[in-house]
Amino acid sequence: MKIQKTYHFYAAHRNKEAGEKCGRIHGHTYDVVCVFDLKMNGALTVLFSDIDAKVEPIIKEYDHYFLLEENDPLCPALDHLNEPYKAMPFATSAENMAIWLFNRIKRETGLNICRIELAETKSSNVIYEQ
Ligand SMILES: [Zn+2]
DSSP states (O other): OEEEEEEEEEEEEOOGGGHHHHHSOEEEEEEEEEEEEOOOBTTBSSOHHHHHHHHHHHHHTTTTEEEEETTOTHHHHHHHTTOOOEEESSOOOHHHHHHHHHHHHHHHHOOOEEEEEEESSSSOEEEEEO
């Protein structure tokens, strides 16, 4: 049985690898659609609230943060100003964020996630499946 859950977080980022426009600091409402392949246990698979309890804390770690590649020259400046941000071990493209969240959810929740869709805008999303 496939179970789909949708989450959201708001974050700023910049991606210097993606051209002048995306290299500027800007923000997104990230929509994250997770699909889980779960076995039936009686009349259901798992309570939706049980999935939320495991997945939402991971998603919320990035909510209302500035996501920066860890080698971005802004990181030392923000450290100096004691401004919070999230240092990511990759360029903060939608593709990399989708793979990162997929792997964290798979590893940390024990839920059998099989697909993730991550949208930065209403018209564009990336899909990662395993
Ligand atoms: Zn962006």
